Amino acid sequence: MNKQTIYWPPGEAEAGAKEAASVLANGGLVAFPTETVYGLGADARSDAAVEAIFAAKGRPSDNPLIVHLADAEAAIKLADRVSKLERMLMDAFWPGPLTLVVPVREGVLSPRVTAGLDTVGVRVPDHELARRLIAASGCPIAAPSANRSGRPSPTAARHVLEDLDGRIDGVLDGGATGVGLESTVVRVLGGKVHILRPGGITAEQLQAAVGGGAAVRAEAEGEPKPGEFKPGESKPAAEAPRSPGVKYAHYAPRGAMTLVLGDQARLPAAVQAAADEARARGERVAVLASSENAGAYRADAVLPLGPRGEPEQAAHALYAALRECDDRDIACIVAESFPEAGIGAALRNRMLKAAGGRILHV
Ligand code: TXA
Ligand code: MG
Secondary structure (H helix, E strand, O other): OOOOOEEEOOOOHHHHHHHHHHHHHOOOOEEEEOOOOEEEEEEOOOHHHHHHHHHHHOOOOOOOOEEEOOOHHHHHHHEOOOOHHHHHHHHHHOOOOEEEEEEEOOOOOOOOOOOOOOEEEEEOOOOHHHHHHHHHHOOOEEOOEOOOOOOOOOOOHHHHHHHHOOOOOEEEOOOOOOOOOOOEEEEEEOOEEEEEEOOOOOHHHHHHHHHHHOOEEEOOOOOOOOOOOOOOOOOOHHHOOOOHHHHOOOOOOOOEEEEEEOOHHHHHHHHHHHHHHHHHOOOOEEEEEEHHHHOOOOOOEEEEEEOOOOHHHHHHHHHHHHHHHHHOOOOEEEEEOOOOOOOHHHHHHHHHHHHOOOEEEO
């Protein structure tokens, strides 16, 4: 694979989106910003174009793609049926970082998009450039995050180029993305909203939108939390809806990351001790820290993610920080955990994945 990748700089949005749309119409691959992370887009109706996404990313073909659309009407056309609760979520959160997994209508999309499932993930992104591209192309755009499989999702055009230059046809630069973590993926089943992947829309926001009438539940990734399913309850964990993507290692920096969990007051000493241990082994060490604590750490790099009380900032900064660790040849990353409220839940989820099981409880 050795393509000439076209770069459309910020400020050339209008012309760039039109040209990018014609690349998509010809079966090409274009990366574009959304409010969450950059996506790698292709015409979702074309088998060849969708296959090219999997090839460019090195993505396992059994992991389905999200389809990006102009509005709820366009999404409903791809669905076999849409319940009242699903429509309510579309109206409450679109455009915005919510993906709904709905039964797919036959014949409207390449079967490669859904990886053979009878459902499809649909969303309406809240980003001017993404919306222009969708409007100009007139096609449903299948788009996973625009990173090589297993790398942190891109939150800037240069991240896309780091991973995919020469493997895709173009990238529209819209500057840094806002949310910084991916969309929340939900499935409505049995009158309940199941969160398959936490993300930009929080569980609290979902619950507020559906009111007391419907339950919102976080599907445990891997094992259910103790007490989550009461004995005799109708839906044991094994039958809960799952997102194929959650079984893959994800969001991984090249260095080995350890996430330090537990009592906030004890975090700094534990983080410093872990960093010192790695340095004693001769490794280059980075600390991912809250801005309150960042100044006190000694390491090869200290990357402040934001104040402890503002997980939005840490969400926005996390992926770029992981990539910076790679750029600086960091072998060991020690990260402070952040509170789990609001988007803090998605932040925790991504940090756990980046740590790949290396967790230190203090
Ligand atoms: O914010 C986002 O969602 C970004 C931007 C580009 O829109 N996209 C993104 O796509 O994160 P990707 O492919 O990296 O992650 C899609 C996730 C995967 O975990 C996948 O398994 C899940 O959504 N998914 C997609 N279709 C599904 C389906 N039919 N059923 C269950 N899960 C699905
Ligand atoms: Mg991804």
